[in-house]
Amino acid sequence: MASITRPHSRAIVALCSMFLVACGTPRPQVDAMVPPAGPAPQPPADTVLQAGLESPYLLDSGDGTAALAVLITPPAATGARLPLALSLVIDTSYSMEGEKLEHARAAARSLIEALDPQDEVALTAFAGVAHVVSPRVAAGTDRAALLAGVAGLQLGSATNIAGGMGLGLEALKGSGNGVRRLLLISDGMANEGPADPEGILASLPHGEAVTLSAMGVGTDYDEKVLTALARHGEGGYYHLTDPVQLAGIVQAELNRARNVAGREAVVTLVPAAGVEIVEGPPGVDMERGADGAVRILVGDVYGGVTHTLTVRVKVPVQPGGAGGPLAQVKLAYQPLLGEALTRAVPVDYRLTPSADVVTQSAVPAYVVAADRTRVAHVLTDAAALIKEGDLLEAQALLRDERSRLEARRDRLQAAEKAEVQDLIELFKDPYVDADLGSSGPAGASAAGAPNAFPTQLEALRQGRAVDESALPGLTTAQLRILRNVAYARHGYPFKAADLRDFFVKTGWYRQDASFQPARLTAEDVRNVATLKTWEQRTHLVAASNRPAAKVVSSGDFDGLVDQVRQGQVPNPTALEGLSLSQLRILRNAAYARHGYVFRAADLRAYFGARAWYRPDAAFHPAELDGVDGATVRRLKALEQARVFGGGNEAVREFELRNRARAHQVVH
Numbered sequence: 001m002a003s004i005t006r007p008h009s010r011a012i013v014a015l016c017s018m019f020l021v022a023c024g025t026p027r028p029q030v031d032a033m034v035p036p037a038g039p040a041p042q043p044p045a046d047t048v049l050q051a052g053l054e055s056p057y058l059l060d061s062g063d064g065t066a067a068l069a070v071l072i073t074p075p076a077a078t079g080a081r082l083p084l085a086l087s088l089v090i091d092t093s094y095s096m097e098g099e100k101l102e103h104a105r106a107a108a109r110s111l112i113e114a115l116d117p118q119d120e121v122a123l124t125a126f127a128g129v130a131h132v133v134s135p136r137v138a139a140g141t142d143r144a145a146l147l148a149g150v151a152g153l154q155l156g157s158a159t160n161i162a163g164g165m166g167l168g169l170e171a172l173k174g175s176g177n178g179v180r181r182l183l184l185i186s187d188g189m190a191n192e193g194p195a196d197p198e199g200i201l202a203s204l205p206h207g208e209a210v211t212l213s214a215m216g217v218g219t220d221y222d223e224k225v226l227t228a229l230a231r232h233g234e235g236g237y238y239h240l241t242d243p244v245q246l247a248g249i250v251q252a253e254l255n256r257a258r259n260v261a262g263r264e265a266v267v268t269l270v271p272a273a274g275v276e277i278v279e280g281p282p283g284v285d286m287e288r289g290a291d292g293a294v295r296i297l298v299g300d301v302y303g304g305v306t307h308t309l310t311v312r313v314k315v316p317v318q319p320g321g322a323g324g325p326l327a328q329v330k331l332a333y334q335p336l337l338g339e340a341l342t343r344a345v346p347v348d349y350r351l352t353p354s355a356d357v358v359t360q361s362a363v364p365a366y367v368v369a370a371d372r373t374r375v376a377h378v379l380t381d382a383a384a385l386i387k388e389g390d391l392l393e394a395q396a397l398l399r400d401e402r403s404r405l406e407a408r409r410d411r412l413q414a415a416e417k418a419e420v421q422d423l424i425e426l427f428k429d430p431y432v433d434a435d436l437g438s439s440g441p442a443g444a445s446a447a448g449a450p451n452a453f454p455t456q457l458e459a460l461r462q463g464r465a466v467d468e469s470a471l472p473g474l475t476t477a478q479l480r481i482l483r484n485v486a487y488a489r490h491g492y493p494f495k496a497a498d499l500r501d502f503f504v505k506t507g508w509y510r511q512d513a514s515f516q517p518a519r520l521t522a523e524d525v526r527n528v529a530t531l532k533t534w535e536q537r538t539h540l541v542a543a544s545n546r547p548a549a550k551v552v553s554s555g556d557f558d559g560l561v562d563q564v565r566q567g568q569v570p571n572p573t574a575l576e577g578l579s580l581s582q583l584r585i586l587r588n589a590a591y592a593r594h595g596y597v598f599r600a601a602d603l604r605a606y607f608g609a610r611a612w613y614r615p616d617a618a619f620h621p622a623e624l625d626g627v628d629g630a631t632v633r634r635l636k637a638l639e640q641a642r643v644f645g646g647g648n649e650a651v652r653e654f655e656l657r658n659r660a661r662a663h664q665v666v667h
Contacts (some may be wrong), residue, residue: 048073049343051329055362055371060351064317065278068269068347069310069369070329074261076304082178082336083118084257086111086135087210089168091186091217093159100187100217101153106517107185107250108150114254115139122171127156128192136171161225162194162200165212173207178336179260180210181235183253184222187217190225197228201587209263211235211300213253219652223659231283234299236667239660245525261303262341265333267296269499272325274316281309281373281666282380301333309666310373315349323350364416371408372665373403375423379662386655389640391436391544392584394658396600403601404425426661430468430537431654436544436643437581444634453478460485466527468534476539483531486524491515536650543645544580552577557586564589565612567627575635580642587635590628595619 032235050071053067059065088111092103108123115121117140123133138582172180194200212233215225217240230237236256238249270293271277277294280286287295294311301307315326331343352358378401382394402424409420444637452470460466471479484492484499494500502508520528552560557578560570564586578586585606588598592607595616607613624632643651 049329049331049345051345051347052363052366052369053349055358057350057352057358057361058315059358060317060319060321060353061357062314062317066313066315067310068313068327069308069366069368071306071308071365071369072265072298072301072331073306074301074303076334077261080260083116083120084179084181085120085172087122087124087168087171087182089126089164089182089184090153091126091159091188092153092156093188094155094157094499095188095220097155101155103517104185105150105153108537109147110385110518111250111254112139112143112146112150114251120175120177121146122168124164124168124171125153126160128158128160129165130160130163131520132171132446136175155525158192159186159188159190161186161190162193162203165200166204169205169207169210172210179257180208181257182210182212183250184212184214184229185217186226187221189222190219197225200225201230201232215240215249216593216656219649219656223656226665227283227659228419230663231285237660237663241654248522248525256302259302259305260300261301262301262333262335265298265301265331267298267309268330269294269311270328272327276314277311279312279445282376283663284309284666308369308372310370317351321351334601337507353648364412368419371405371420371423375426376662376665379658383655383658383662385650386658389643391643391651392580393600395432396602398427398432400601429657430534434537434541439580455480457485459525461489463521463523465523468530471534476535479531479535480539483528483535486520486528490519536653540650557582557614560586563590564631565593569627569631575638580639583639584637587632590624590631591621594623596621
């Protein structure tokens, strides 16, 4: 959603720390009858740009931190839409062999077929070197030749992302079409030419403004490179849980492109004296000026669609204070037609001693905007924890945020309630509620409905949606078969003998050598993605909850916790029978003995019930001494061995899914 013409030397910054909004922090209880200091600031009447705090009131006894929300809603387009110019850049390195390349071809075909005659499209392929498969042409002029080029994509060797993107951008130069986009599809790490984001961006040609989106296929790509490219280009970043989803994602990108109302949108925040802009949304670049002002590069904006962003600010407060100006918020973007559009709105705040006044004066639209940024931070933080093998901590963060949103949703109305529900859906992932913490048979998945496997098999054969409530208790082998029903019902010629034999015995399977992935319906695609996630989750649960050689009693475990609390290193043989949950608690006891304030509600509850635990907000984890550090490393290694022993791919899928969702929330 931004111009590739910006200087590429600009640092790419990932803001991954927790975004603390005013609504998420405890407030002291004060007399609700105390009147606020002055009337509430009124929101501006401008419908294109709106900005304000979640609540215009802040506690005069608080720390002065608050969430400043910015809402951008360009007018809906009228009349015929402008044509677009699209550059499709496809990785054809050797790792794309087989199903990945088949589905990339299918996605490209569906995209080309969906373009209007006046739209332009170029096709570039890259492996060790990049080459132009088709120069930019009007889709209606030579659609057949474009489709032939897609069919002829051939595998190469290495992965030269910079080369592919460079040719893809060159193909868009000189286009008179109003919207220019590049879609990069890759499954690997760059190993030819520049390999890091800065190097790739520095190598790209300068030209007209182009929006860049990146799509990672499989689990072996470098998400740091792809997310950085998408962030710099202000486009979408997608992780494909299964290649069959590729066509749908490309179509979604096409739909967004057709709704562009303006390009190169920039929001500038000019803080008032004494006000500090602390932090922005994760994965969004902020440029700070010497005067404290901040520029946020938004990129494309869409007609009739509200784009939100939220930054954390800190304002001066004092008991009995009145408040005052907070910031000037400015917006500038270039509409597809006409002169540049600019807007500016002031934001003020008021101080009050009443927590009730703060709550009752909250502006729902700004509250939900802050929720979006908080969700993005939680998803980003969870992904980082998963990458380190700390699935239980990630689960705790995701569950806590889902609970917070559910409580928030029930206090909202209409559109804001629906938007919060959409955020809640991001946390309805089979991994979030997987039982990874028990040892032995008690940790197994709950039993599903009787006859769940044959019932779901028949439903999927008929093209109906899978019933996720029936999946707990099914084995990974059963889930694998169910996942492949979507292919079998369209005649896919299975290479795996066990799948081929199973479906032949059903009596309804008819192998078809001319099978094409495009035959799968939208419901088939959703079912494949859902079942793949459940299949991996079940495999991971089974590995994480494998029976222990020695079961540790609750009394023995309490003794281990007490050893760590006293700064002692537990005997390795005493750790053999611990579950993942117990290993996590024991590891965190090293932090708890120093007063670490835990983010996860379950850890706060566990250690809060211990008389020896004294929360200390000033303690930083880096202050752990040598013994504690050694204990943490030993326990962390045991947790990682258990988690990654359940399958690196399953863990990686969960990580990448959260990263993609975090990007989705703020872009």
